[in-house]
Amino acid sequence: MIQEIAPRRFDPSYRRQRPKKEDYLLHYEYNKVMLKKENGIFSLPRFAQVEKEVPRLEEKAEYLFSIDERAYFGVWDMTCPDFTDFVMEGLQIFQNFEPMYQAFAGITGSQIYRWRQSRKYCGCCGSPMAPGETERSMVCTACGYTEYPKISPAIIVAITNGDKLLMSRYAHGVYRRYALIAGYVEVGETFEECVRREVMEEVGLKVKNIRYYKSQPWAFSDTVMIGFTAQLDGDDTIQLQEDELSEAGWYTRDQVIAYEPCLSVGHEMMAAFKAGKIGS
Secondary structure, three states, X not given: OOOOOOXXXXXXXXXXXXXXXXXXXXXXXXXXXXXXXXXXXXXXOEHHHHOOOOOOHHHXXXXXXXXXXXXXXXEOOOOOOOXXXXXXXXXXXXXXXXXXXXXXXXXXXXXXXXXXXXXXXXXXOOOEEEEOOOXXXXXXXXXXXXXXXXXXXXXXXXXXXXXXXXXXXXXXXXXXXXEOEEEEOOOOOOHHHHHHHHXXXXXXXXXXXXXXXXXEEEHHHOEEEEEEEEEEOOXXXXXXXXXXXXXXXXXXXXXXXXXXXXOOHHHHHHHHHHOOOOOO
């Protein structure tokens, strides 16, 4: 999965430090990221590569996180330099980006960017917000109200019916591959209760033997995905929620597609079912 970058080590601890020339620069504009393109190869830019193009670059930098000994900084107040090797590319580029740890860094930085952009003003009194001094937060300059990065919990579940797996396709959006049933956790709801509700709402089925599989940060949607396995409980007739799904069905192991690279916990569970590691 995209966050599995061992033997490299991701460190999200909050720090106040200045960038070095070999540290990485992350700059975003809406749903695009600035990359360096040389001979058709994309890479995350380093400060030494950008500083001659952008005045007072270090003053604009905000420390985000580190991978091993190298730090990654966000620079929000700049524009991509014209007539250079730097280009703006859609965030979907990180779904097939190499090396994998740089893809993880690039999409994780975008989550912090979106949060910062959506928290310019206080939701309580409307005054400007400013970055926290001791932790990753945004603090109201008037009333002191504090906001932390947006992380929305969601479940995703691999439902088996003997030697078949339930897979579906979304009714909306650009993602057209097969997927597992998933949804956001509601207020006052446990993860297991969310599994039961989402399955009933989207395909009209009951499930049993709900078991935790694995969790995953999924910065593409500001989400932490909680993966589960479950078994069909009773009738296998699917009642499709058509405003959410375009199709859903039961598929045998040889019919399941093992998507590569295996970026998500959903794709990992599909591959695990195909390999006989999930289900009877």
